[in-house]
Amino acid sequence: MVEGGVLVGKAGRMGSASCPIPPASTSGRRTRWRLPCPCVPIGRTRAHSNANQESGGELALARIPYHDYRPERYDEIFRDKVREIEESFGSMLSGVEVTAQASAPTHFRLRCRFAVSASVDRDTGETRLVHTLFDRGADRVEVSSFPIASRQINDLMPRLMRHLEGLEGEAAAQVRDGLDAVHYLGTMRGRDVVVTLIYGRPIQGEGWKREVTKLAEELGVSVVGRSKGVKLVAGRDYVVERMAVGGRDVTWKQVEGSFSNPNGGICKDTMDHICELCEQISSREGREGDLLDLYCGNGNYTVPLSRLFGRVLSVEINDRLVEAARENMEQNGVDNVTLVRSDCLKFSAGLRARAGPEHKCASRFDFSTILVDPPRAGLDPNTLEVASRFRNVLYISCNADTLRTCLRALLRTHDLRSFRVFDHFPYTKYSECVVHLERKEAGGRANRV
Numbered sequence: 001m002v003e004g005g006v007l008v009g010k011a012g013r014m015g016s017a018s019c020p021i022p023p024a025s026t027s028g029r030r031t032r033w034r035l036p037c038p039c040v041p042i043g044r045t046r047a048h049s050n051a052n053q054e055s056g057g058e059l060a061l062a063r064i065p066y067h068d069y070r071p072e073r074y075d076e077i078f079r080d081k082v083r084e085i086e087e088s089f090g091s092m093l094s095g096v097e098v099t100a101q102a103s104a105p106t107h108f109r110l111r112c113r114f115a116v117s118a119s120v121d122r123d124t125g126e127t128r129l130v131h132t133l134f135d136r137g138a139d140r141v142e143v144s145s146f147p148i149a150s151r152q153i154n155d156l157m158p159r160l161m162r163h164l165e166g167l168e169g170e171a172a173a174q175v176r177d178g179l180d181a182v183h184y185l186g187t188m189r190g191r192d193v194v195v196t197l198i199y200g201r202p203i204q205g206e207g208w209k210r211e212v213t214k215l216a217e218e219l220g221v222s223v224v225g226r227s228k229g230v231k232l233v234a235g236r237d238y239v240v241e242r243m244a245v246g247g248r249d250v251t252w253k254q255v256e257g258s259f260s261n262p263n264g265g266i267c268k269d270t271m272d273h274i275c276e277l278c279e280q281i282s283s284r285e286g287r288e289g290d291l292l293d294l295y296c297g298n299g300n301y302t303v304p305l306s307r308l309f310g311r312v313l314s315v316e317i318n319d320r321l322v323e324a325a326r327e328n329m330e331q332n333g334v335d336n337v338t339l340v341r342s343d344c345l346k347f348s349a350g351l352r353a354r355a356g357p358e359h360k361c362a363s364r365f366d367f368s369t370i371l372v373d374p375p376r377a378g379l380d381p382n383t384l385e386v387a388s389r390f391r392n393v394l395y396i397s398c399n400a401d402t403l404r405t406c407l408r409a410l411l412r413t414h415d416l417r418s419f420r421v422f423d424h425f426p427y428t429k430y431s432e433c434v435v436h437l438e439r440k441e442a443g444g445r446a447n448r449v
């Protein structure tokens with residue numbers, strides 16, 4: 001996957017005992033480079049020297065995500081992934097056709113993280129800044145291009161490094177020195193990008209901002225600087241995504257440093273699919289029930305779904321995401337959503353016990369459907385019990401293992417209606433599964449929570 005990936009040595013700090021390259025002057029133009037540095041110069045890589053043991057580069061690539069990047073075999077890799085998922089769910093899927101949504105095989109990621117390393121060219125002696133990937137304690141692998149990332153990010157990567165290399169004096173001291181890592185957050189359309197520079201030393205407000213503003217203007221991006229306990233912003237600390245979902249335009253803000261879906265195209269496909277399921281639910285039931293929306297993040301699903309339900313109660317724990325969700329509702333003219341900042345574990349415990357402020361809040365709704373999009377750990381027992389009372393359960397899962405456990409529990413009260421696999425994370429073992437379950441005695445029991 002790491003096209004032209006070159007092993008550049010163990011992650012180390014310049015001047016540290018583990019690093020043989022001193023923080024030396026490289027030329028009159030560039031003075032000191034105070035960066036985490038590679039121990040093995042480009043061109044003399046450990047991968048090459050180990051070539052007789054392992055095929056070049058694979059030793060290190062195996063430890064980083066997406067090591068299985070083979071776009072020419074994408075269809076086959078995805079088919080295998082879907083087959084494995086189907087097999088692992090076994091009889092739970094009986095009577096239901098599993099459908100699958102493939103990703104674009106390249107340029108699908110809208111957020112990426114890299115370490116930054118200094119690398120000395122063996123031939124010219126020039127010090128270059130490079131993006132690297134590594135797992136804790138493992139060798140760093142130089143990334144010369146990153147074809148799983150969007151074209152926009154690929155275009156920015158070398159421009160950012162060349163800009164940083166060219167800094168001198170105060171600008172170099174403020175912006176380049178002590179830079180450990182760089183994160184990119186982009187969008188499907190437009191050129192909205194936030195670049196986050198992560199430092200291993202304190203950054204100072206005015207000086208850093210002055211120098212970084214020039215960089216931001218030249219590259220046409222926003223820049224966030226982070227060091228321990230400090231966050232500085234030149235421009236904006238969010239991007240605005242725009243998409244047509246379920247035939248309507250929606251826009252939403254995705255904040256730097258908080259969760260957003262990495263694969264924009266597949267995120268849109270997932271949204272379209274969930275809107276379709278909800279349209280089927282409301283046309284079948286002939287009424288607009290309410291929606292309980294747990295783990296709502298920045299409200300990217302909430303916005304398009306809000307028009308398909310009478311009212312929506314959405315819960316999210318992260319302050320910044322709740323704030324972004326609030327703005328996203330406003331921006332899209334949504335006025336039937338109640339947003340609650342709360343821990344879903346606590347919220348569900350209150351609903352299960354039918355007591356406390358959570359129960360009081362929820363009892364004002366007439367729910368037909370619950371949508372859950374939890375982290376990899378899946379649903380806790382309280383949420384599972386609460387979900388079992390709903391006529392319709394829509395479960396978005398990024399971990400087939402925890403989904404399997406939860407599905408086993410839910411199938412006691414519900415029938416599986418649909419199961420669709422979305423390849424949010426091509427070339428990894430992970431994918432997103434969207435499952436629709438309907439209560440066995442549908443229409444019989446009210447969904448009072």
Ligand SMILES: C[S@@+](CC[C@H](N)C(=O)[O-])C[C@H]1O[C@@H](n2cnc3c(N)ncnc32)[C@H](O)[C@@H]1O
Pocket residue numbers: 259260261295296297298299300301315316317318321342343344345373374375398
């Ligand atoms: C897989 S993300 C889904 C977010 C959103 N649906 C989206 O697609 O962007 C899971 C979300 O759950 C939130 N979260 C994690 N643990 C939580 C908890 N205990 N209570 C409430 N929200 C939680 C995270 O902040 C994150 O926004």
